[in-house]
Amino acid sequence: MSNYQFDVYTMFLAVITYLSKIQHVMSKSPPLVEAYGRFQAVVAQITIKYADVSDSTAGDVEIKHTLREKLEILLDHAIVSLRSYAIAKQLTALFDSVRLKDWQLSLMRDDELLFESNHVIKLCDANTPDAFASEFTAEDVEALKTGTTDFSNAIGEKTTGQSESTTATESLASLVRTASTILKREMDEHFAVLKKNYRAEFELYKTNRKIVHTGGRRKKGNGDNPPDGGTTPPTPPPAQ
Helix, strand or coil, rough: CHHHHHHHEEEEHHHHHHHCEEEEHHCHHHHEEEEEHHHHHHHHHHHHHHHHHHHHHHHHHHHHHHHHEEEEEEEEHHHHHHHHHHHHCCCHHHHHHHHCHHHHHCCCCCHHHHHHHHHHHHHCCCCCCCEEEECCHHHHHHHHHHHHHHHHHHHHHHHHHHHHHHHHHHHHHHHHHHHHHHHHHHHHHHHCCCCCCCCCHHHHHHCCCCCCCCCCCCCCCCCCCCCCCCCCCCCCCCCC
16 A cells, blocks of 8 residues: 555545544435445455555565575575685685675575675585584585575565455455445535535535545655554544
8 A cells, every 4th residue: 555545544434434533414314324334345355455464464574584684694604604605615716706704694685695695605505614614514504505495485485475466456456446336426416415404514525535644654664554553554434
């Protein structure tokens, strides 16, 4: 859900909250009551879909982050050991191939980290692991290979995750458009008919219909979060 869509969604909730308080006015227009019922149903779908997408995205990000941290540790251990071995054996070419520091690994993109890890694995396979240092063994090389494979799989699954996320986002956008259409083409018009006898209520309705642009409401890397920086969308009032 984009920033703008979230702002529209927040407006939907404000409208529902207000109209739930003036049922006596709405009852004067059966078409308005009918349109309001359909509007509530669509907004409820938006709430459910938004929560599902947010939870799914948060879980995927956490798993990938954990696997990446593990790989960085394993890779740094291998690089340090290879560098020590290269110095001891005066292997200039090998030394030049393993100059990266741990902080540089943390700045790499995911694909760059995978490339570097596979590069180091090839260097390990071309040398005798037990010759590097007593604290770096064949088991450490296998751990690096496993960590690389696990992280690679996580990145690969990202394609499927992105596809599912795109579909869910498109579904959200469709629901927002549907709710907006009901609100603009039906509810607004039906309420306007009541304006003559319920001007104060109509003016408050228009106030709640305004979209408040919250701008930079999201925390970087946290997905589409609500204004308070959390991960739970606003809770709509119960259906009437």
